[in-house]
Amino acid sequence: MKKKIQFSLVYRDMWQSSGKFQPLKEQLEKIAPVIIEMGCFSRVETNGGAFEQVNLLAGENPNDAVRAFCKPFNEVGIKTHMLDRGLNALRMYPVPDDVRELMYKVKHAQGVDIPRIFDGLNDVRNIIPSIRWAKAAGMTPQGTLCITTSPVHTLEYYCDIADKEIEAGAEEICLKDMAGIGQPAFLGKLTKMIKDRHPEIIIEYHGHSGPGLSMASILEVCNNGADIIDTAIEPLSWGKVHPDIISVQSMLKNEGFDVPEINMAAYMKARSLTQQFIDEWLGYFINPANKQMSSLLLGCGLPGGMMGSMMADLGGIRNTINNLRKKKGEEELSMDDMLVRLFSEVEYVWPRVGYPPLVTPFSQYVKNIALMNLLTIEQGKGRFVMMDDSMWGMILGKSGKIPGTIDPVLVDLAAKQGREFTDADPHTLIPNALDDFRKEMADNGWECGKDDEELFELAMHPEQYRNYKSGQAKKNFLADLQSAKDAELGSQLTPEQLAEFKHAKADAIVAPVKGQVFWEFNGDAEAAPSVEPFIGKEYAEGDTFCYILAPWGEFVEVKAAMGGKLVEINARQGSKIGKSDVIAYIQRPEA
Numbered sequence: 001m002k003k004k005i006q007f008s009l010v011y012r013d014m015w016q017s018s019g020k021f022q023p024l025k026e027q028l029e030k031i032a033p034v035i036i037e038m039g040c041f042s043r044v045e046t047n048g049g050a051f052e053q054v055n056l057l058a059g060e061n062p063n064d065a066v067r068a069f070c071k072p073f074n075e076v077g078i079k080t081h082m083l084d085r086g087l088n089a090l091r092m093y094p095v096p097d098d099v100r101e102l103m104y105k106v107k108h109a110q111g112v113d114i115p116r117i118f119d120g121l122n123d124v125r126n127i128i129p130s131i132r133w134a135k136a137a138g139m140t141p142q143g144t145l146c147i148t149t150s151p152v153h154t155l156e157y158y159c160d161i162a163d164k165e166i167e168a169g170a171e172e173i174c175l176k177d178m179a180g181i182g183q184p185a186f187l188g189k190l191t192k193m194i195k196d197r198h199p200e201i202i203i204e205y206h207g208h209s210g211p212g213l214s215m216a217s218i219l220e221v222c223n224n225g226a227d228i229i230d231t232a233i234e235p236l237s238w239g240k241v242h243p244d245i246i247s248v249q250s251m252l253k254n255e256g257f258d259v260p261e262i263n264m265a266a267y268m269k270a271r272s273l274t275q276q277f278i279d280e281w282l283g284y285f286i287n288p289a290n291k292q293m294s295s296l297l298l299g300c301g302l303p304g305g306m307m308g309s310m311m312a313d314l315g316g317i318r319n320t321i322n323n324l325r326k327k328k329g330e331e332e333l334s335m336d337d338m339l340v341r342l343f344s345e346v347e348y349v350w351p352r353v354g355y356p357p358l359v360t361p362f363s364q365y366v367k368n369i370a371l372m373n374l375l376t377i378e379q380g381k382g383r384f385v386m387m388d389d390s391m392w393g394m395i396l397g398k399s400g401k402i403p404g405t406i407d408p409v410l411v412d413l414a415a416k417q418g419r420e421f422t423d424a425d426p427h428t429l430i431p432n433a434l435d436d437f438r439k440e441m442a443d444n445g446w447e448c449g450k451d452d453e454e455l456f457e458l459a460m461h462p463e464q465y466r467n468y469k470s471g472q473a474k475k476n477f478l479a480d481l482q483s484a485k486d487a488e489l490g491s492q493l494t495p496e497q498l499a500e501f502k503h504a505k506a507d508a509i510v511a512p513v514k515g516q517v518f519w520e521f522n523g524d525a526e527a528a529p530s531v532e533p534f535i536g537k538e539y540a541e542g543d544t545f546c547y548i549l550a551p552w553g554e555f556v557e558v559k560a561a562m563g564g565k566l567v568e569i570n571a572r573q574g575s576k577i578g579k580s581d582v583i584a585y586i587q588r589p590e591a
Contacts, residue, residue: 001256001258002222002255002256002257002258003225003257004257004258005222005226005228005229005252005257005258005259006042006227006228006229006260007040007041007042007043007228007229007230007231007245007248007249007260008041008042008043008044008045008081008204008228008229008230008231009035009041009043009044009045009230009231009232009233010045010206010231010242011035011045011046012045012046012047012048012051012082012083013045013048013083013230013232013241013242014232014233014237014241014242015236015282016049016050016051017208017236017240017241017242017290018236018239018240018241018286019282019283019285019287019290020054020285021054021058021281021285022050022051022054022055022058023277023282024055024060024065025060025061025064025065025068025069027280028065028068028069029068029069030273031270031273031274032044032071032072032073033072034266034269034270034273035073035266035270036072036076036078037263037266037269038245038262038263038266038267038270039260039261039262039263039266040245040259040260040261040262040263041078041245042078042079042228042260043078043079043080043081043114043228044078044079044080044081045080045081045082045230046069046073046080046081046082046111046112047062047065047066047082047083047107047112048084048090048116049083049084049085049088049090049091049360051066051082051083051090052066052090052457052460052461053090053091053461053464056457056465056467056468056473057464057467057473057476057477058473058474058477059468059471059473059474059475059477059478060468061468062457063106063110063449063450063453063454063457066107066110066111067110070110070111070112071111073111074111079113079114079140080111080112080114081112081113081114081115081142082107082112082114082115083116083118084115084117084118084130084134085119085120085360085361086117086118086119086120086126086127086130087119087126087400087426087427088120088360089103089460090103090460091460091461092360092364093361093390094399094427094430095460096430096431096432096433096434097129097427097432098432098433098434099432099433099434099437099459099460100129100130100133100427101133102452102455102459103133103456103460104130104133104136104137104139105137105451105452106451106452106453106456107137107139108137108139109450109451109453110451112139113139113140114139114140114141114172115130115134115139115141115142116142116144116176116206117130117131117134117141117143117144117170118146118174118176118359119144119146119400120146120356120357120360120361120362120400121356121357121362121394121399121400121401121402121403122145122146122157122158122161122357122403123399123400123426124161124164124165124168125400125425125426125427126399126400126427127143127144127165127168128164128165129427131143131165131168131169131170132169135169140171140172141169141170141171142170142171142172142173142174142204143161143162143165143166143168143170143172143173143174144165144173144174144176145162145173145174145176145190146176146178146359147175147176147177147178147181147182147187147357148181148182148301148355148357148358149181149182149186149301150350150351150355150404151355151404152355152403153357153403155186155189155190155193157403158190159190159193159194159197162194162197163197166198166201170201171201171202172201172202172203172204173198173202173203173204174203174204174205174206175190175191175204175205175206175221175226176206177205177206177207177214177217178206178208178303178357178358178363179208179210179211179297179302179303179358179359180207180209180210180211180212180213180214180217180297181211181213181297181301182207182213182217183213183217184213184216184217184219184220185220187205187220187221188217188220188221188223188224189224191203191205191220191221191224191225191226192224192225194225195224195225202227202228203221203225203226203228204226204227204228204229204230205217205218205221205222205226205228205229206230206242207230207242207243208240208241208242208303209237209238209239209240209241209242209243209293210239210240210293210294210297210303211295211296211297212293212295213298214242214243215243215247215248215251218243218248218251218252219251219252219255222252222255222257223255229248229252230242231243231244231245231248232244233245233267233271233274234271234274235274235275235278238291238293239291239292239293240290240292240293241290245262245267246262246267249261249262281481284481284484284485284488285484296339296340296343297343299343299344299347300342300343300344300346300347300350300358301346301350301358302343302346302358302363302367303358303360303363310367313367313371314335314338314339314342314371315335317338317371317374317375318333318335318338320375321333321338321374321375321378324378324379325378338374342367342370342371342374345371345373346367346370348370348373349366349369349370349373350366351404351407352406352407352409352410353366353369353395353410354395354402354403354404354405354406355402355403356394356402356404357403361390362394362399365390365391365394368388369387369391372385372386372387373385384409384410384413392414392419395410395414396414396419396420396421396422397421397422397423398426398429399426401423406421433459434455434459437455437459437462441454441455441458444469446469475536476536478536479534479535479536479537479565480536482536482565482567483535483536486567506564506567506568506586506587507561507562507564507585507587508582508584508585509545509546509558509560509561509582509585509586510580510581510582510583511548511558511571511577511578511579511580511581511582511583512548512556512558513548513550513556513579514548514551514576514577514578514579514581515548515549515550515551515556515576515577516548516549516574516575516576516577517546517547517548517571517572517573517574517575517577518546518547518548518549518555518573518574519532519533519546519547519573520573532572532573533566533569534566535566535567535568535569536565536566536567537565537566538563538565539563539565539566540560540563541560541561541562541563542559542561542563543559543560543563544557544558544559544560545558545559545560545583545584545586546558546583546584548577558583560586562586563586564586564587565586565587566584566585566586567585567586567587568584568585569583569584570582570583570584570585571583
């Protein structure tokens with residue numbers, strides 16, 4: 001029999017690669033004992049990048065959720081691990097050193113054993129401090145190689161990174177094939193090279209299913225010395241997520257590896273519970289396209305974890321582009337047309353920005369550049385016209401060293417815009433911040449929490465934490481959920497039926513006079529801000545709802561009557577409206 005292979009369940013990443021939100025604390029507490037009962041997992045991913053943010057967005061304390069989810073695994077000796085974005089820690093932008101160092105103390109105290117520390121550029125300067133902080137906190141640091149396929153990402157390139165991470169104290173190496181585009185033969189050779197150099201090092205493989213190579217890659221890495229394989233379970237496995245444990249276990253067992261058996265009764269129970277979470281509310285935030293595999297991903301290299309947000313962005317850009325095409329008398333583009341154009345544009349942009357591995361946040365930056373290029377090309381303005389500071393930060397080296405060469409066109413454009421390239425160590429550009437956040441906690445009368453975990457949440461996710469503490473996050477989430485439910489209902493009803501359903505539960509706000517609608521007004525109609533309220537905004541009884549500029553020049557204030565939640569807007573900022581026309585609908589508090 002061949003060597004023993006262990007399995008890890010990436011329960012966080014299953015959701016991350018499927019939709020916007022994660023299960024809540026009570027749901028995680030339900031599933032944990034069943035995962036244990038399955039008997040096949042030596043590890044479970046319990047939190048990491050985006051997990052805590054989305055818990056805050058749902059109005060829930062992520063510290064409670066992490067502790068509750070980790071506890072049963074800690075008690076039976078199943079290792080827990082988290083995804084750590086290195087310089088960005090648990091968010092999309094850089095984190096000060098003192099906040100990053102605190103994270104490992106907090107997470108170890110909460111029951112997390114292993115941080116998977118990666119850098120989107122594979123710049124070890126962003127990884128090595130985290131390895132040392134994690135080790136000092138009592139955790140087992142796992143160094144990571146972000147796998148992609150390009151002329152600059154060679155076996156020697158990756159082995160050099162692994163050597164440096166291990167020298168800094170990494171006790172394990174993860175091959176993070178975040179887009180599933182790593183070629184199986186290459187991954188097998190890489191695994192063997194690392195094992196030959198460092199036979200004592202544990203190697204874990206993480207591969208998404210999207211383009212369809214992951215099962216072959218799993219077989220190759222196992223035949224060349226890998227120790228642990230990340231897997232998923234139905235109903236979230238496959239698609240843009242990860243291979244299912246049943247298929248992986250069957251393949252490796254028949255290859256002669258020593259693999260644990262699966263308690264199928266428990267598997268079916270976990271499958272059923274996961275589906276229950278989807279049915280309860282998480283399904284409203286899962287794009288059906290994320291259940292599909294696509295070989296088109298091999299060309300563009302985009303990871304499965306960002307497909308949901310990408311499709312939403314693509315839909316918005318498509319509307320704008322089609323409006324432009326209509327004016328030019330050109331045929332409208334379908335979503336399939338847009339998807340092919342976007343993937344082709346990513347293939348064009350990626351080498352020109354130096355082949356950054358397409359993983360968070362750099363996959364988003366490259367995708368966003370490509371999206372904006374599609375729009376500006378349609379406008380006749382050419383490429384690289386609409387790039388924000390984050391996109392430029394990647395190109396200029398502010399986030400780390402780009403592995404390839406920046407195209408001369410972008411170098412010239414940076415010079416014209418007065419932007420400077422840097423080779424500074426990225427973390428030295430960010431001042432420490434814990435003292436300021438500690439003062440904010442004291443000023444607000446907020447407790448720093450057990451093991452300073454509440455202080456950590458504020459410092460890591462300032463805006464989301466403040467909204468959580470004020471209660472605004474919960475209100476926004478419930479509004480978001482209601483909008484998603486209404487959208488699903490809208491797909492089942494005719495427009496007339498949907499309007500009737502909505503309006504039966506809501507009060508119409510009607511125009512007392514004819515004129516022009518202003519949702520916000522600063523005293524000057526010509527310079528009125530182009531701002532509109534969001535669906536779900538709450539109004540108290542008698543609040544100012546909007547203003548109407550009457551034909552005789554007077555601004556008439558419109559009140560919110562009984563108050564409630566905004567559920568539909570019929571008149572945009574600056575639009576003309578007749579007397580008694582419906583401006584919007586507000587759902588009554590008791591509805």
